[in-house]
Amino acid sequence: MNRRPLLATALAAVLLACGAALPAAAQTFPSKPIQMVVSAPPGSAPDVIARLLADQYRTRLGQPVVVENRPGAGGIIAVNAMKDAPTDGHRLLFAQAAVAVVTPFTYKEARYDMLRDFEPVSALASTPMLFVANPASGPKTWQDAVEQTRTRPQKLSLGNPTRTSIPHLAGELVDARSGGRFQHVPMSNTGQGLQAVVNGDTQMYVDGVAPLLPMVKAGRLRALAVTADRELPGLEGIALAKNVVPGTIVSGWFVLFAPKGTPQPVLEKLNTAAHESMHAPEVVAKMRELGNYPMGGSLHDAQTFVARERAMWSDVIRRANIVAE
Structure with missing residues (x-):
């Protein structure tokens, strides 16, 4: 008896059943509360x-979302908390840029690859970096600052909140693209960095826009350039860094990830809800207060974005001779 037709029929039936199960998974998802691991402390x-996303997800997906804060070790603790997570979409990772594409190259203990171990669900929001100067001792314009780094390398001091933070690497990127060289001065936190530039201990400082804008508006700091790709609401009149140093479009950002192997229909459902959530008027307004701007896009957009950022920052880290610690 020829068993091949029977085996082929059985295999086809199995494949058909698996294919049918994927849309069904999306229809029943989520079937229980979603856990969202966040690589930052409460209140940050x-x-x-x-939590804005969690509230929106609860409304749009019909299940509670429990935020689980796991800060520390450059995000390694949060990523480890996702180890052995089920691939059904009910446990997700909310990670900032440094966790996803910097820590793997700067921490020896980081043994993860976000594109190998996770599925990018959605690029959620971003905040550009702002270069500021002490009004008395710092350069007057962004063009002036860049020229100083070229003609007098490592003489113009540029503070940043911490070593290997996105602001620090933004300064290193400017060096790489301009041919100049700042004197990079890592601090222990944003507060210390702000105090140093206000006091004149450093001539310049770079960080996300949120903590800097109030001091710019008060006249205590001079805004030199923002690393956005275009003029953004709330940042009108500030020079774009890319106009003097091409290729210096930089942001701190937040991306939602699911474990590798999560079914495509579930990822699509999460992505659609995330995109709609980040563009809800009340979410946009609240993020603006935090100096953040909505992103969104498709699953492919999220994957392409993370891959591009990973390539850029790994190259900057290598060129700056930053070794893993």
């Missing part, structure tokens, strides 16, 4: 944005 900007 990432936590606030994660």
Whole structure:
């Protein structure tokens, strides 16, 4: 008896059943509360944005979303908390840029690859970096600052909140693209960095826009350039860094990830809800207060974005001779 037709029929039936199960999974998802691991402490900007998304998800997906804060070790603790997570979409990781594409190259203990181990669900929000100067001792314009780094390398001091933070790497990127060289001065936190530039201990400082704009508006700091790709609401009149140093479009950002192997229909459902959530008027207004701007887009957009950022920052880290610690 020829068993091949029977085996082929059985295999076809199995494949058909699996194919039918995928749309069914999306229809029944979520079937229980969703857990969202956040790589930042309660009350921080990432936590606030994660909770905005959680509230929107609860309304749009019909299930509660429990935010689980796991800060520390450059995000390694949060990523480890996702180890062995089920691939059904009910446990997600909310990660900022440094966790996703910097820590893997700067921490020896980081043994993860976000594109190998996770599925990018949605690029949620971003905040550009702002270069500011002490009004008395710092350069007057962004053009002036860049020229100083070229003619007098490592003489113009540029503070940043911490070593290997996105602001620090933004300064290193400017060096790489301009041919100049700042004297990079990592601090222990944003507060210390702000105090140093206000006091004149450093001539310049770079960080996300939110903590800097109030001091710019008060006249205590001079805004030199923002690393956005275009003029953004609330940042009108500030020079774009890319107009003097091409290729210096930089942001701190937040991306939602699911474990590798999560069914495509579930990812699509999460992505659609995330895109709609980040563009809800009340969410946009709250993020603006935090200096963040909505992103969104498709699953492919999210994957392409993370891959591009990973390539850019790994190259900057290599060129700056930053070694993993």
